[in-house]
Amino acid sequence: MHNVYPKCEICGMTPYFGLYDGFRLGKKFICSRCERQILKTKAHDSQYQVFIQNIRRIIYC
Numbered sequence: 230m231h232n233v234y235p236k237c238e239i240c241g242m243t244p245y246f247g248l249y250d251g252f253r254l255g256k257k258f259i260c261s262r263c264e265r266q267i268l269k270t271k272a273h274d275s276q277y278q279v280f281i282q283n284i285r286r287i288i289y290c
């Protein structure tokens with residue numbers, strides 16, 4: 230097990246498996262649950278815009 234427990238930038242949760250349970254986006258972290266949410270959210274879905282905005286903020290801030 231890894232000692233680092235990152236916090237997801239979208240939901241603010243720390244996944245059970247830490248770094249292994251998600252992916253890094255620059256210095257930020259996104260948990261696998263949110264990753265799945267993003268991937269299954271369709272472009273015409275209103276949630277999609279929220280996710281995209283969140284991701285843009287994460288990447289560019």
Ligand SMILES: [Zn+2]
Pocket residue numbers: 237238239240241242259260261262263264
């Ligand atoms: Zn998350």
